[in-house]
Amino acid sequence: MHGNGAREASLAILRQYLPALSDGRELPLSTSLRSLGLNSMRAVDLLLDLEDQLGITVPDSALTDENFETAGTLLALVVSLTDASDV
Amino acid sequence: MSELVTGVALTIDRDVALDNQRGALEHLASLLRAEAAAVDDEVFPVRGLAVLRSAGLMGLLVPRENGGLGGGLSELALAGRMLGRGCVSTALIWAMHCQQVAVIATYAGPQLRERLLPAIAAGDLYIASVTSEAGSGQITSVQSPLLRTKGSELKITRDAPVVTGGAHADAFLITMRRDVETTPEDVVLVYADRHQLDVQTKGVWRTMGVRGTQSGPLHLAGVVPDTNIIDPPRGFPRAAASLMIPAGHVAWASAWLGGAEGALREVISALKDPHQRRRLRKIDDLAAERIARIRIMIDIVDSFLRSYVSDYATVYAREGVDGDTLHGTAFNIRTNNLKVVASEMAFSAVTRLVELAGLSMGYQRGAPLERTFRDLRSAALMYSNDRLLVASGKLALFETKVEPFIWQLNGADASEGR
Numbered sequence: 001m002h003g004n005g006a007r008e009a010s011l012a013i014l015r016q017y018l019p020a021l022s023d024g025r026e027l028p029l030s031t032s033l034r035s036l037g038l039n040s041m042r043a044v045d046l047l048l049d050l051e052d053q054l055g056i057t058v059p060d061s062a063l064t065d066e067n068f069e070t071a072g073t074l075l076a077l078v079v080s081l082t083d084a085s086d087v
Numbered sequence: 088m089s090e091l092v093t094g095v096a097l098t099i100d101r102d103v104a105l106d107n108q109r110g111a112l113e114h115l116a117s118l119l120r121a122e123a124a125a126v127d128d129e130v131f132p133v134r135g136l137a138v139l140r141s142a143g144l145m146g147l148l149v150p151r152e153n154g155g156l157g158g159g160l161s162e163l164a165l166a167g168r169m170l171g172r173g174c175v176s177t178a179l180i181w182a183m184h185c186q187q188v189a190v191i192a193t194y195a196g197p198q199l200r201e202r203l204l205p206a207i208a209a210g211d212l213y214i215a216s217v218t219s220e221a222g223s224g225q226i227t228s229v230q231s232p233l234l235r236t237k238g239s240e241l242k243i244t245r246d247a248p249v250v251t252g253g254a255h256a257d258a259f260l261i262t263m264r265r266d267v268e269t270t271p272e273d274v275v276l277v278y279a280d281r282h283q284l285d286v287q288t289k290g291v292w293r294t295m296g297v298r299g300t301q302s303g304p305l306h307l308a309g310v311v312p313d314t315n316i317i318d319p320p321r322g323f324p325r326a327a328a329s330l331m332i333p334a335g336h337v338a339w340a341s342a343w344l345g346g347a348e349g350a351l352r353e354v355i356s357a358l359k360d361p362h363q364r365r366r367l368r369k370i371d372d373l374a375a376e377r378i379a380r381i382r383i384m385i386d387i388v389d390s391f392l393r394s395y396v397s398d399y400a401t402v403y404a405r406e407g408v409d410g411d412t413l414h415g416t417a418f419n420i421r422t423n424n425l426k427v428v429a430s431e432m433a434f435s436a437v438t439r440l441v442e443l444a445g446l447s448m449g450y451q452r453g454a455p456l457e458r459t460f461r462d463l464r465s466a467a468l469m470y471s472n473d474r475l476l477v478a479s480g481k482l483a484l485f486e487t488k489v490e491p492f493i494w495q496l497n498g499a500d501a502s503e504g505r
Contacts, residue, residue: 020270037270039227039324040419044481063485 006054006082010075013053017046029072043068056081099143101151105162112169115142119173120349120455126176126299127458129292131255135177139170140210144181148188148334153204155192159403160334160396164341171345172352175462176299178345182338183251187214187260189334190276193408194319194326199278203258214278215256217247217307226332227324229274232267239313243277243284251302254288257281259307262323272324276317284309296461321409329413333399333422335470337392340429343466344388347433347440350459351381354444367448377443384436388429395425398492405496416486417495423475430466437463 011027020037021027038046047058058081067077097118099111119135126132139145147166149155156162163185170178191203191214206212218226234242245261247253258280265273285308292303319326355378357363358370368374398421402412412418437460441449449456 020272034272034322034324035270037272039225039272041478041481044485047485060485 006079007075009054010050010078011071013049014046014071014074016049017042027071029075030070033068033070033074038068050078054078054082097138097142099156101143101156105156105158105165111142112166115139115144116169116173116345116349119170119177123174123176123299123455123458124453126174129298129301131252131301132174132177132180132299133255135174136180136213136255139177139181140213143208143210144170145184145210145213146188146204146208148185148192149204149208150192153192153200154208155204156208160337160399163334163338164392164396167338167341168345168348171342172349173345174299175342175346175459176297178342179297179300179339180252182335182342183216184214185338186331186335187216190260190317190326190331191278193330194276195278195317196314198314199317203278212257213252213255214258214260215250215252217245217250217253217259217261217305219247219249221246221248226262227274227327228271229262229264230271232264232269233275233277233316234267235313236310240310241277241313241316242310243279243307245307246289246304247307248304249302250305251300253286253303253305254301259284260317261307274323276323277311278315278317279307279309279311283311295464296458297465319409321414325409325414328419328422329410330408333395333413336422336426336429337396337399339466339469340388340392340425340433343429343433343463344385344392346459346463347385347388347436350437350440350456351385353455354440354448357444357448368443368445374443377439381436381439381443384432384439388432388436391425391428395421402496412496415495416482420479420482420486423479426470427467427472427475427479430463430472434460434463434466 014033015021015027017038018027018033018036020035033043047063050056051058056078058077062077062081067073097111097114099105099108105112115138118138119132122132122135126135143156144166146155147158147162149157151157158166167178167182167185170181188207191200191207195203203212207214220229220231231243231245234244236242243261243263245263247261250256250259253259258278261277261279262274263277264271265275287306287308289304289306292298292301294302357367358374364370399413402410402418406412437456440456441460443449444456448454451457
């Protein structure tokens with residue numbers, strides 16, 4: 001899976017870990033994920049879910065606050081990893 | 088009549104390191120111990136607290152320039168252990184207060200600091216902690232929002248299922264959701280004097296142990312000026328992980344360690360008295376082995392606690408409280424582990440002491456050992472170990488820094504070469 005497929009799948013997974021994002025509301029790409037309800041525990045569950053469902057491995061070096069800051073930064077990370085796994 | 092009633096003055100000398108005030112701390116422990124049975128009767132230790140107030144220990148973590156003892160986690164651990172030796176309930180009440188003081192001393196604005204810190208140091212302000220919410224063990228998430236009323240006032244309405252000493256506190260430090268528009272994770276702290284709140288007791292505290300903490304549920308409502316808000320610069324979750332939870336766990340772990348230590352001293356002293364020994368048991372190999380194992384458990388808690396406090400001080404000196412290491416996963420796991428290790432090992436030591444002392448000393452109602460057994464049973468339940476272990480386990484999956492602590496420090500590039 002790569003490109004738009006990974007993007008859409010990631011967004012669908014991510015939504016489930018954002019309790020402050022109401023159903024049906026579009027997931028804003030530049031809003032802080034923390035303000036949407038992502039705490040450190042949910043972030044761990046999200047990461048496991050992304051890895052399992054997308055078949056990627058997020059390296060430890062990518063587990064930074066910056067990568068988990070917004071949906072946009074997280075998507076960029078996931079897309080780069082799915083692209084890399086396709087090579 | 089106890090010494091407490093006769094009002095023996097006991098003061099911690101501000102100009103002498105706490106390590107060198109063994110006599111005063113031991114005296115304090117013995118005063119609290121004399122009250123511990125009465126406190127176990129579901130009585131908040133008003134007199135014990137009065138001794139701590141006048142000794143200056145309520146201001147242990149208040150900086151010296153604000154009139155306090157200027158202590159850090161090391162002094163917190165030492166004093167907590169001695170108080171726990173005397174009375175676990177009193178030690179836990181004091182522990183919770185000190186946790187709030189750490190937050191105020193570090194994060195309150197200048198106006199609030201200058202008003203509160205000297206009063207805390209003088210023993211005039213005992214501050215209760217309001218961080219729990221029904222149905223959630225988390226302290227980093229609060230449903231109840233602060234409401235802005237006219238201009239610069241904040242309206243507080245908050246139910247709290249567990250508030251240690253709530254009926255007796257002079258003030259409260261309360262976690263609240265920042266605003267009705269923000270998420271429950273957007274938490275700030277609000278300070279409120281008791282007279283600024285309508286404090287309603289919503290239940291009773293009838294428990295197996297730590298009965299003196301009187302940690303029953305409260306409903307709080309009131310209005311405070313917005314200068315009472317404490318909003319750590321990098322957010323509450325970071326402040327909780329880097330300061331509030333470490334201070335709390337160090338103080339609790341010390342109180343439990345002191346409780347177990349006090350129980351061991353009691354049993355050893357009985358076993359060394361020939362008259363009592365005849366009634367209790369022979370010092371055979373089994374008894375010796377049991378004593379050795381109990382010592383090991385106490386030593387494990389002592390070692391873990393001291394290494395935690397020492398490493399915390401190292402990080403604090405290098406990065407301050409808001410650096411990345413204290414907030415990092417490796418240190419968070421360590422903080423959780425301190426609480427889990429201390430709560431399990433201290434209770435296990437007392438369980439073994441009951442076994443060692445037998446029915447006549449270990450199982451008698453009203454005996455210190457039985458009380459400490461019940462008190463320390465709460466250790467795994469408060470700020471539940473189950474939840475901490477789940478958190479640590481998940482975090483550890485993504486934390487490869489199983490390595491010497493010194494490499495975990497920010498700036499010591501542990502990822503180099505990976």
